Amino acid sequence: MFSDTLLTEIRDRFAHVDACPFSGPRVFFENAGGALTLKSAVETSAKFAAIPDNQGRDNPGAQALGAIIKQSKADMATFFNTHNGQFFVGESGTELTYRLIRTAVMGTPQGSVIGSTVEHPASRSAAQHWASAAGKPYISVPHDDATGRVTADAYAAHMTPDVRVATILHTSPVTGMAIDVASIAAAIRAVAPECFIIVDGIQHASHGHIDIQRYDIDGYVISPYKVFSRHGYGVAWASDRLSRLPLEALIDGPKENWELGTRDTGAYATFSDVVAYFGWLGQQVGDGQTERARIEAAATAIKAHEKTLTDAMLFGTGNLPGLTDLAGITIIGGADNPAREGLVCFASADVPADKIVAHLNDSGIRTHIRKADHYSGNILTPLGLPAAVRVSMCHYNTLAEVSAFLTAMKELTDA
Numbered sequence: 001m002f003s004d005t006l007l008t009e010i011r012d013r014f015a016h017v018d019a020c021p022f023s024g025p026r027v028f029f030e031n032a033g034g035a036l037t038l039k040s041a042v043e044t045s046a047k048f049a050a051i052p053d054n055q056g057r058d059n060p061g062a063q064a065l066g067a068i069i070k071q072s073k074a075d076m077a078t079f080f081n082t083h084n085g086q087f088f089v090g091e092s093g094t095e096l097t098y099r100l101i102r103t104a105v106m107g108t109p110q111g112s113v114i115g116s117t118v119e120h121p122a123s124r125s126a127a128q129h130w131a132s133a134a135g136k137p138y139i140s141v142p143h144d145d146a147t148g149r150v151t152a153d154a155y156a157a158h159m160t161p162d163v164r165v166a167t168i169l170h171t172s173p174v175t176g177m178a179i180d181v182a183s184i185a186a187a188i189r190a191v192a193p194e195c196f197i198i199v200d201g202i203q204h205a206s207h208g209h210i211d212i213q214r215y216d217i218d219g220y221v222i223s224p225y226k227v228f229s230r231h232g233y234g235v236a237w238a239s240d241r242l243s244r245l246p247l248e249a250l251i252d253g254p255k256e257n258w259e260l261g262t263r264d265t266g267a268y269a270t271f272s273d274v275v276a277y278f279g280w281l282g283q284q285v286g287d288g289q290t291e292r293a294r295i296e297a298a299a300t301a302i303k304a305h306e307k308t309l310t311d312a313m314l315f316g317t318g319n320l321p322g323l324t325d326l327a328g329i330t331i332i333g334g335a336d337n338p339a340r341e342g343l344v345c346f347a348s349a350d351v352p353a354d355k356i357v358a359h360l361n362d363s364g365i366r367t368h369i370r371k372a373d374h375y376s377g378n379i380l381t382p383l384g385l386p387a388a389v390r391v392s393m394c395h396y397n398t399l400a401e402v403s404a405f406l407t408a409m410k411e412l413t414d415a
Helices: 004-012 039-049 060-080 093-106 121-134 152-158 181-191 265-285 291-315 353-362 377-383 399-414
Strands: 086-090 112-116 138-141 163-169 196-200 219-222 234-238 329-331 343-348 368-371 387-392
Touching: 004 265, 039 265, 060 086, 060 234, 060 265, 060 291, 086 093, 086 265, 093 121, 093 163, 093 196, 093 219, 093 234, 112 121, 112 152, 121 138, 121 163, 121 196, 138 152, 152 181, 163 181, 181 196, 265 291, 291 343, 291 399, 343 353, 353 368, 353 387, 353 399, 368 377
Parallel strands: 112 138, 112 163, 163 196, 196 219
Antiparallel strands: 086 234, 219 234, 329 343, 343 387, 368 387
C-alpha cells in the first residue's frame, strides 16, 4: 500500500475526498460511477470557462488555445502510449464509442460484427444497432459467468474470416474484472487480419495502465470523469486506418478529421491535469526518467494499493470479518480472481441489495445498486440475481474506509 504520508498527499489533490457537499462526511466507494475530481481539473475548468476566444483565429488568445490543445493531445499520446492515430474529444465516452463503431461498420464491406456479452451497452448496443443498419450479422461471444470475463479462446471459437468489426471491453463496470485486450485482438487478427477493433476502456482508465502500442487495435475510448477529470466530455483515439474510412465532416473541410465544431479547450486542458497527476504519482513511487515510465510506475502502484483494499474487503482486516465470512454473500466473479480492479460486487441471500445500499448510506458509505436492467442484466440475469451491490474503490481510498464498510456490513448481518 501507499504510505500514510503519501496517501495523505494523494487525497489532498482531490475535491470532496471525505465529505459530500450535500450530505456531509462520507466514504466514497462509488468510483466506478464517477471517480473523484482532481482539484487542478476544477481550477482548470473555471479558468477556461471564462475565456471568450476560439481556436483558429489570428490573435494571441486563439493561438494560445490551439497550443494548449496540441499539448494535450501529446499528453494523451503519452498516457495511452501510442505514436500514431489521432485523439479527439466528444460529448461522452458513450457518444464517441457509437461514432467509432458507426464509422467502422458503415465504412467496411459486407461481413460480420463481433462482440461479447460481458460488454457495457455503450459498445454492445452501438455494435448491434449499426450491424443491423448495415445488414451485417452480429456475433455474440458468451462470457464466463463464474469469472465475469471473456477470453481470447472464446472469441476465437466464434471468429470467421469475414468479421469486419470487433468490440472489446477492457474492464467490466459490474464485475470489476479486466479483460486481456491484447490476446483477444491477436485472436481476432489471426482469423480476420483487416478487422477494425474498437475497445471500451471507460471503466479501466482510473486503474492505470493503458498501452495502445501493445494492443494492435483501431479505437479506444474513455470517459474522463471516471479518471479524475470532469463530466461533459469523452476522449477517443482512432487509428490512421480507421480515420481513412468515410467520416462525417463538413463539405470541403479537412480530410480525416473527427472533430466537429469548435473544441472545448478546457476539456483538453483538464485531461492534461490527469496526465500530470499520474506523472507526479509515478515520481513518488518510482525513479522513471520519462513521463511514460512514471505513468507506468503509477499504474503498478495503483494496482497494488487497490488489491490490498479489495483483499481486505473480501477476506477481512484486523478483527473485522470480510464479505466472504458473512453468511449468504455471493461475490460476483468469485472472491479469488486476479483480474479484479478495485471493485467488489456482491449480493446477499438474506438482505435485498437496495436495503444494503440504504444501510450503507445511513452509515456514511456511498455505494451503488446494480439491477438486472439494460445496464447490468447481461451479468446478473444469468446468475439469477435481480440486483447486486457494487463497491468501487480507487487508489485514494484507505484501509480505514474499508474497515468502516465492514463494520457497517457486520452490523447489518448481525441485526
